[in-house]
Amino acid sequence: MILCTAAKVCVAMKPIFLCWCVTECYKTVRALTLKKEILIKIKALWEDALTMNVNLKQLAEMLGLSQTTVSRALNGYPEVNAETRQRVLSAVRDTGYRPNRAAQRLATGRAGSIGLVMPIAQGIDSDVHFGEFLAGLGEESVRHDFHFVINPSAPDDEEATFKRLAASGNVDALFLAYVRANDPRIAMLKSLSIPFVVHGRAIGQAADYPFLDIDNTGAFYDATRLLIQLGHRRIALINGPGNLTFSIRRAKGMRRALEENGMTLDESLVHNSLMTDEYGHRAMQQFLDSERPPTAVLCSSTVIALGAVRAINKAGLQIGSDISLIAHDDVLPMLKPENFSVPLTTTRSSLRAAGSRIATRLISRILKTGDYPDQELWRTELIVRASTGPAARS
Amino acid sequence: MILCTAAKVCVAMKPIFLCWCVTECYKTVRALTLKKEILIKIKALWEDALTMNVNLKQLAEMLGLSQTTVSRALNGYPEVNAETRQRVLSAVRDTGYRPNRAAQRLATGRAGSIGLVMPIAQGIDSDVHFGEFLAGLGEESVRHDFHFVINPSAPDDEEATFKRLAASGNVDALFLAYVRANDPRIAMLKSLSIPFVVHGRAIGQAADYPFLDIDNTGAFYDATRLLIQLGHRRIALINGPGNLTFSIRRAKGMRRALEENGMTLDESLVHNSLMTDEYGHRAMQQFLDSERPPTAVLCSSTVIALGAVRAINKAGLQIGSDISLIAHDDVLPMLKPENFSVPLTTTRSSLRAAGSRIATRLISRILKTGDYPDQELWRTELIVRASTGPAARS
DNA sequence: CACAAAATTCAAAGCGCTTTGAGTTTGCTA
DNA sequence: TAGCAAACTCAAAGCGCTTTGAATTTTGTG
Structure with missing residues (x-):
């Protein structure tokens, strides 16, 4: 030419x-x-x-x-x-x-993107935890010039959405969170021949897939033991949604600690709900109004604790002396346990770090660089602050 | 064959x-x-x-x-x-x-996706507000089988990231938020020949681009007027980051109301920072410790208010009588103003609704269906609850 | 200086889809 | 029953990139 x-x-x-x-x-x-x-x-x-x-x-x-x-x-x-x-x-x-990424992708079959399915439904709240996780994911992705494709989806359509996302050829890897008890989505992901990582673990099926989870059982076991050592006998739990595995495991950890000490978990002292301030408040209020109110309470999130603390204050009780509280801390930057009027004792594990780690693993898998473990279980830290104290005489 | x-x-x-x-x-x-x-x-x-x-x-x-x-x-x-x-x-x-979406996109030049640039930096906090906005965007997107591509970016690289995103051919439209005073990114977007909508408005340049903004000036003007009518003379402001236009406009609205009543805004009563619980707490504490503490305070977010309320409580003051507080309410589901120990008076505008609306407009532009206004300015509602009351004698 | 090996570069064939312009059929009208 | 729209369907040409296998140039060696 x-x-x-x-x-x-x-x-x-x-x-x-x-x-x-x-x-x-x-x-x-x-x-x-x-x-x-x-x-x-x-x-x-x-x-x-x-x-x-x-x-x-x-x-x-x-x-x-x-x-x-x-x-x-x-x-x-x-x-x-x-x-x-x-x-x-x-x-x-x-x-x-x-x-042009589309052309690149068409030619190579990969295009530097990770697919998430974002649970969306009118009335279902946006989750702070989701945002925080995303931040971690992003932090790492940006380093490798990856982006992520978020596909919003109604909860009952999630499985199909994953399939669609994978088949669309728009993403190189998938990410699954909010694992439910016997989650069919995991089997589906396994069949999809596209890398994926699960944040959390299923219950009641072989753990033969890549995941990153925190030791929820251990966390709440530790927390409960601390309370028991402090003399608490009636301990309540304000947990996340009851169908999610992290909630189930936290309850399990609590139950184990109680049983090792010859107690049983009083199911009337367990509350499952979305993790918002409002539900935390409502649950705590209900516990306090009950006939035999607990002397200590575990909260599955600092967001829940926010509401719980409000309810406790309103009842005129003093946190740390009248009632003890331990929350799980996802290290949300907008809500630090040490900034509560009474600094909270927490089990801590950074959600953002988890996001970042998952991105690392996913990207390394896509690029076939590096070699990371396929399954990780992170321990949480128990950090004692002022919200826990000896049980009051009841 | x-x-x-x-x-x-x-x-x-x-x-x-x-x-x-x-x-x-x-x-x-x-x-x-x-x-x-x-x-x-x-x-x-x-x-x-x-x-x-x-x-x-x-x-x-x-x-x-x-x-x-x-x-x-x-x-x-x-x-x-x-x-x-x-x-x-x-x-x-x-x-x-x-x-295959990539192929589709290559062939048609469009592929059902909206591009966001997500500000990410180590140490810069994930923003609850961002998540809530995303939820709205998602809610609408899912209805049209759109997804969005999130490209995380360090703040100093944002402009380039937008360009990259547009040139990558991966997205049909772009979205810009966190507008700064004289934001160069807007001119850049205009030059990009790809549809976009700005959430917010610049200051100091012609408003000749598509945007959706809320009337921040009006909101804080109204709020301030209410406080003045209640007899308050020393009013503080805990605002968002000082370089963002919504913060600037809110301060402006406040200033206008004060000046119309023969007062001026005491700059020592204005605090700019990220909108977290922690900063809210710190700022409020500082105000209360000052020589002439304010009798009322405006907060740019309910998240800030959270911290402020804590500081006020700690100081032993009663909200609504000793000190009045009005917050801007983005309608974050996890933090409802009516659930505060003293329900908050707020200026309200749903961030989620804004996200949803922006998605609608963007998608209609891409699909060339429907016909929406190019520029929208939403008024906020002033909702009076218990956190505002007559000024205490000082 | 010849010739093979190494170092560069190239043309062309896809990737999976849309869309143009050109057939084939079919259904009517005359 | 020919002739011509109307109704369908098709082959082939891209979209912008990567990658294969071949061609070309350069270098090294006997």
């Missing part, structure tokens, strides 16, 4: 540099008495490049190279002359060229 | 139905004494379809149709025989076929 030749001449003289090139081109081409139209076309190409989006073909044409070589130069293949690579790179800088 | 013929025969007999088809095919093909291999291939195709992902080509082959026709049938073009369309649709149902 003639244009290529002209461009080649133009470029061969020196490393690409935009303004320079256009002028220099002119001379060279003239000297060679090539057709003027060609020159004009090259110049136009360069000028367009400044405002419009360039594509690989144009870029290659401008450089007098083939698409193959340019593509290789950009993707770090070894068989490209160092000088050529430099020219390509600076042309990219000059033109602001960005590969 | 022979296969096509065979498939055609097979299919012509009745509307497609998977199991039926495979069996029936067998007979038909046998009757016609066609080669057995062909039969086997068709059968294999159908069986694969159950587990693997089918693509358009395979689907067309299975149906004995051309890709063109199948594609047209799926995309609602009129020139397809009604019966053919039915056959295609039920085959889609049987096989679980999903078009």
Whole structure:
């Protein structure tokens, strides 16, 4: 192709540099008495490049190279002359060229993205915890130039949404959270032949899939033991939704600690609900109004604790002396346990760190770099602050 | 192509139905004494379809149709025989076929996605407000089978990230939030030739771009007036980050109300920071410790109010009598103003509704359906609850 | 200086979809 | 029964990228 030749001449003289090139081109081409139209076309190409989006073909044409070589130069293949690579790179800088991701994906089958299904339903609240997790995920993703595709979905359509997402070819990996007791979605993910990580673990099925979970059982076991050691005998639990496995495990941890000490969990002292301030308040109030109110309470989130604390204050009770409280702390930046009027004793595990870790694992799997464990169980820290104290005589 | 013929025969007999088809095919093909291999291939195709992902080509082959026709049938073009369309649709149902979005996008130039840039930085907190907004966006998106692509970005790289996102061809529209005073990103978006909506408005540049904003000035003007009417003379403001336009406008509204009543805004009573519980607490404490503490305070978010209330309680003051408080309420489901120990007077505007509306507008622009105003300014509601009362004698 | 090996570069074939422009059928009219 | 719309359907050309396998140039060696 003639244009290529002209461009080649133009470029061969020196490393690409935009303004320079256009002028220099002119001379060279003239000297060679090539057709003027060609020159004009090259110049136009360069000028367009400044405002419009360039594509690989144009870029290659401008450089007098083939698409193959340019593509290789950009993707770090070894068989490209160092000088050529430099020219390509600076042309990219000059033109602001960005590969079209859709095309890239179509060609390679992968495109630097992680798919999430975001549970959405009118009336179902946006979850602070979700946002915090996302932040962690993002923090790590940005480092690898990954993005994530969020597909909102009604809860009853989630399974289909996952399938759709995977089949759409828009994502390289999937992420599942809010695991339910015997979650059918896990089996579905396994059948999907696309990498995934589960945040949490199912109950009642083989744990033969990649997951990251925190030791919920252990956390609440520890917390309960602390309370027992402090002399508490009636301990309440304001838990997350009862169908989610983390809630189930927390209750289990609590139950175990009680039973090891010859007590049983009084089911009337367990409350399951979404983890909001409001439900926390309502649950606590109900406990306090009951015939034999608890002397201590475990909250599955600091958000719940927020409401619980309010209810306790309203009842005129003093946290830490009249009633003890331990909350699970996801390290939400907007709600620090040490900032409560009475700093809270907590079991701590950063949700953001979990997000970040999951991103790391997913990305490494996609890129086939590094080697991370497939299953991780993080221990939580028990941090004692002022909200726990010896049981009051009842 | 022979296969096509065979498939055609097979299919012509009745509307497609998977199991039926495979069996029936067998007979038909046998009757016609066609080669057995062909039969086997068709059968294999159908069986694969159950587990693997089918693509358009395979689907067309299975149906004995051309890709063109199948594609047209799926995309609602009129020139397809009604019966053919039915056959295609039920085959889609049987096989679980999903078009590859990347390919679709490459071919059409659009792909049902909205791009967000999510501000991420180590140490910068995930924002509850962001999550709530996202929920609204999602709620609407899911209805149109749109998803969104979230590109996390360090703050200093945001402009480039937007460009990248647009050039990547991965999104059909962009969304901008957290508008700063004289925000260069808006001009950039305008130059990008891709639809966008700004949540908020810039200050100090022509408002000649699509936006959705709430009347922040009006909200805080109203709130301040209420306090003035109640006799308050020293009013403090715990605001969001000082470089964001909503903060600037809120301060402006407050200032205007004061000046209309012959007062000025005491800058020492204004605090700018991220909108977290912690900062709210700190700011309020500082105000209360000052020489002439305010008798009323405006908070830019209920999250801030949370901390402020804590500080007030700690100081032994009674909200509503000793000190009045008005907060802006984004209608965060986890933090309802009516659930505060003293229910809060608020200026209200649902962040989720805004997200949903922006999605609606963006999607309608992309699909070129409907016709929405390009610029919207939502008024806020002033809702009086128990946290405001007559100024105490000072 | 010849010739093989190494180093570069290239043309062309997809990836899975939409869409254009060109057939085939079918249904009527004359 | 020919002839011509109208109704369908199709083959093929992209969209912008990667990647294969081949062609070209350069380098090294006998």
